[in-house]
């Protein structure tokens with residue numbers, strides 16, 4: 001028997017593998033032991049005990065030979081490194097902002113931004129929170145206010161731009177608290193916590209109009225802006241024949257500055273930056289980076305890291321490169337959808353999110369269904385994923401109770417240029433196996449809770 005040949009033509013990665021890193025799978029018993037020792041928190045597993053590591057796409061990228069060659073050209077001068085100027089030029093060329101302050105990673109930029117802009121009692125509107133972003137806003141005395149469209153909170157909703165800001169809610173907030181209590185509008189695209197959901201150019205333009213009307217600035221979390229540009233090219237009318245680089249630059253031009261975790265889009269293992277157009281803001285940021293990160297021409301990075309970033313930025317905006325990236329995530333996600341497994345729709349740009357509330361409906365939210373599912377997946381196949389639900393959401397400072405987010409998800413994040421289609425198949429089959437036996441699952445009890453960003457270090461026991 002032969003099977004019919006598919007009519008479509010497949011895509012393939014625009015690179016080939018030159019160096020490999022061996023990985024191994026522990027036995028079931030060894031995995032159970034490792035999990036127990038890690039307090040059922042996948043963040044506390046040792047990397048060498050993990051078979052396929054889908055914890056995060058942050059800093060887990062495989063660099064190209066051109067980037068590695070750039071590492072040998074590090075100018076490790078304390079001040080005025082040539083690699084800084086290469087980085088600055090790449091950011092100006094592809095993102096379009098005038099001024100660049102390098103930081104060791106995204107949260108370094110968020111820290112400086114929040115310290116400079118957020119005052120006690122301010123409200124910071126954003127399209128769904130991100131963990132480190134919101135924490136820095138809160139530590140500076142601000143309150144984060146979620147103004148994502150309602151569809152962003154509904155896992156099965158198929159809205160093509162589920163990360164969009166709710167323009168009405170944004171304007172209502174400005175009217176309610178007054179424009180003077182809003183340090184900036186925090187626009188993220190795509191929205192990580194909503195499942196990697198994009199923001200349309202049209203929506204960004206509407207945000208810009210509101211900002212102009214009330215004389216506010218828009219700060220863009222550009223961490224995965226290249227992936228967002230790909231979705232605009234694929235889904236938004238008028239952009240189908242524009243290049244990723246053109247779309248990225250147009251999107252950034254609607255904002256006044258950005259924070260960036262280069263550990264994501266920019267294809268490096270460490271790095272980030274804060275960028276802006278305003279001269280006075282730049283002067284302040286350049287002053288503050290010296291206190292917390294390092295001199296303004298290295299910001300906590302080695303010269304070689306900045307060179308790898310400059311080269312990674314240029315590679316990241318190539319159309320075939322970003323297409324292969326997003327298509328691999330979609331390949332994996334659609335496999336799960338075809339098998340009837342509950343995931344967040346549509347499949348996002350960097351990860352597939354399992355809907356743990358639907359997967360394990362018998363586990364109450366304060367018994368951590370997503371944390372449980374991430375632990376069970378590791379036990380089944382050595383695949384490491386991450387909770388994005390009640391543990392990540394943390395506690396309300398005022399009431400002391402958990403935040404109860406609508407979304408209770410397990411994130412399977414695909415590192416860039418690291419795993420093959422076969423790794424995706426192995427992972428999908430393990431998820432399916434758990435789904436077949438889902439009624440057996442029991443929840444967890446939290447036995448240690450750190451004060452900040454508890455998901456990183458919390459410990460659990462099986463109920």
Ligand SMILES: *Cc1c(COP(=O)(O)O)cnc(C)c1O
Nearest residue numbers: 105106107130132192223261263
């Ligand atoms: C990762 C991330 C950050 C923080 O960046 P780090 O480099 O991890 O400090 C901020 N925003 C978003 C959307 C992210 O995904």
